[in-house]
Amino acid sequence: MIKKVEEEDLVCGTFIWRIHNFSKLKKYKHFSDVFVIGGYKWRVFIYPKGYNVDYLSVFLNVPETKTLPYGWNRYINHLHCLDNGYLVNDVCIVEVKVEVPTGIRILEDQETGDLMNFKGLGRIEKTFVPFLEEVCSSYPSLIDSQMKRSRTLVQCAFTALGRVLHFLKTTTAKDMNIDACQRLQLLWEALEAFKFDLAWLEPHVQSAFAMKKRAGIVNRLQEDVDALKNEIERRRAILAEAEADLEVAEGDLAEAQEEHFSKIDMDSELGYPLS
Incomplete structure (x- = not known):
């Protein structure tokens, strides 16, 4: 049972x-x-x-x-x-x-396991506390929404929030590749389970997800630019080769003109024989 x-x-x-x-x-x-x-x-x-x-x-x-x-x-x-x-x-x-x-918890890769008391609500990963203090100062309802819950659940809730805040604070736009997006998605889904009012944070998270799409667009445009540069270099090489061939041909033409027509009056008529 x-x-x-x-x-x-x-x-x-x-x-x-x-x-x-x-x-x-x-x-x-x-x-x-x-x-x-x-x-x-x-x-x-x-x-x-x-x-x-x-x-x-x-x-x-x-x-x-x-x-x-x-x-x-x-x-x-x-x-x-x-x-x-x-x-x-x-x-x-x-x-x-x-x-x-809620009596169990896990450590993410960036967590040290060094815990400290957070506003008397429980022991939270030390690296998360500065971020939590910052947002709880601006959004007191984060703490109010958890006051009637067990201490263990509150610790899990603020740990989940701390993980998301830590990710957003330590990840740059250029870092938002597929793996980073998947990691943020997992962290965000875990945080949503604790029923915080996250209306203030969700636009920033969605913007972070959009970074992958924007980065993809930039990467594709960069690939197009690189391809065009390579094509220009290829055509420049062909042009340089053609110019070299032209220079040789012009030299051959000059020699031929000198050899065959130097002693001929180019303005005289060709004429024809009468007998």
């Missing part, structure tokens, strides 16, 4: 995976995209033909199990079968609700 845990002690989230052209799937096993709930990465994978059974098998997977504490568990408490109408227009929809106890 699984003991029901109060929502206050959980971070909950739902992931929906739409699998199109389900009947045409050829692979034995299919994975969903990675998603983040409660600060942890998850994914779903299925066996369309079943795993040691004759019907669809669905599993919840943890891509990075080393980030989880000793004794962690996963539970799936309900599945629907395809015979009950859950395959519509050849689209299979898998919906997963994940509940993560």
Whole structure:
């Protein structure tokens, strides 16, 4: 029997995976995209033909199990079968609700594990505290929104916020490649689970995501410029070769004129013989 845990002690989230052209799937096993709930990465994978059974098998997977504490568990408490109408227009929809106890935490690569007290709310990664103090001074509702929650949940919430702020403060526009965008996406999804009012921050995050698109446009234009420069250099080389050939041809022409026509009056008529 699984003991029901109060929502206050959980971070909950739902992931929906739409699998199109389900009947045409050829692979034995299919994975969903990675998603983040409660600060942890998850994914779903299925066996369309079943795993040691004759019907669809669905599993919840943890891509990075080393980030989880000793004794962690996963539970799936309900599945629907395809015979009950859950395959519509050849689209299979898998919906997963994940509940993560808030008494666990993970460290990101940039975190030292050196914690310090943050406004009496809990112990937070030291490198995040200056950023948190700055935004909480401007947006007091960040603290107010967490006052009725458990200390553990508050620590997780402000750690998630600190990770996003740290990323935005330490990442430049030119750093926003595909990997950086994916990392920010994971951090942002984890932060959203804590139900802060993030209206003040979301435009900046979306702007950061847009950097990848802008960088892509700039990169493509740079490639076009480089290609045109290379083409100009190629044509300059051809022109230089043609000019050299022209110089040789002009020299040959001058020699021929000197040899064949130097003793001839070029203005005299050619005439014709009469006898």
